[in-house]
Amino acid sequence: MIETQADMGGQRLERDQVFNFACHPGLACFNSCCRDKRLPLWPYDLLRLRRSLPMDSARILEKYAELEFDPRSGWPSLRLRLDDQGRCPLLTPEGCGVYAHRPAACRIYPLAWAAKPAAEGLPPQELFVRQETKGCLGWREAREHTPATWVADQGLEPYLEANAALLGLFFHPKRRGRLKLNQAQTHAVIASLYNLDVFRQAVGQADFAARAGLDPQAVQRALESDEALLSLGRDWLAERLFGPGR
Ligand code: SF4
Ligand code: SF4
Numbered sequence: 001m002i003e004t005q006a007d008m009g010g011q012r013l014e015r016d017q018v019f020n021f022a023c024h025p026g027l028a029c030f031n032s033c034c035r036d037k038r039l040p041l042w043p044y045d046l047l048r049l050r051r052s053l054p055m056d057s058a059r060i061l062e063k064y065a066e067l068e069f070d071p072r073s074g075w076p077s078l079r080l081r082l083d084d085q086g087r088c089p090l091l092t093p094e095g096c097g098v099y100a101h102r103p104a105a106c107r108i109y110p111l112a113w114a115a116k117p118a119a120e121g122l123p124p125q126e127l128f129v130r131q132e133t134k135g136c137l138g139w140r141e142a143r144e145h146t147p148a149t150w151v152a153d154q155g156l157e158p159y160l161e162a163n164a165a166l167l168g169l170f171f172h173p174k175r176r177g178r179l180k181l182n183q184a185q186t187h188a189v190i191a192s193l194y195n196l197d198v199f200r201q202a203v204g205q206a207d208f209a210a211r212a213g214l215d216p217q218a219v220q221r222a223l224e225s226d227e228a229l230l231s232l233g234r235d236w237l238a239e240r241l242f243g244p245g246r
Pocket of ligand 2: 033034035039088089090091095096097098099102103106
């Protein structure tokens with residue numbers, strides 16, 4: 001989780017600010033960039049990867065994700081596990097093997113997206129930043145975009161919407177700078193936000209809504225839709241970490 005622009009580097013772009021870029025097979029660098037990158041995996045990225053990969057969420061986590069912790073807050077997050085040569089294991093000779101459901105970090109490139117906490121009572125601020133990595137020839141191309149058109153072209157809206165829905169959890173006043181998660185709480189974060197198949201099993205238990213103090217209709221929706229399950233996981237986790245009423 002990015003909390004300051006200094007964490008990201010690069011020049012900040014406003015949503016409607018023009019930049020020039022194109023990526024196409026005619027460039028010498030084509031397909032060279034799915035390696036040696038730190039690619040964060042947000043919960044919605046896992047939800048989408050499950051639609052491209054023939055395995056459940058536990059197996060995807062085991063095979064393709066690495067756990068790391070924010071050095072300041074200890075908050076757990078995931079990133080894509082690269083192979084021994086530093087390549088993304090989802091890259092095939094034909095290109096991205098999960099293209100239709102590729103993670104947000106891959107879609108947003110050559111920009112980066114993050115959010116940072118705003119003043120109390122205001123929503124978190126969205127940031128777009130240029131990521132001019134060495135060897136990326138696309139920056140020399142003339143085609144014009146803005147972050148807003150790039151988001152639309154790359155199918156990023158549902159990703160950013162899902163990520164934004166989690167910001168209240170990540171930037172909760174009880175967490176920032178103070179709440180260090182213990183092992184059980186870390187497990188709860190991974191289980192409820194990332195390991196959706198396991199969480200769905202828990203949600204499917206007859207007394208789950210009553211035990212968790214959650215709306216039975218929201219629980220029923222979560223059993224029928226991955227997106228609703230992720231929302232329920234967020235609410236369940238907030239209650240567990242920050243207490244009733246959050
Ligand atoms: S390095 Fe840049 S231009 Fe080249 S394939 Fe990757 S994103 Fe496209
Ligand atoms: S998921 Fe696809 S686009 Fe992203 S790094 Fe891997 S191969 Fe490249």
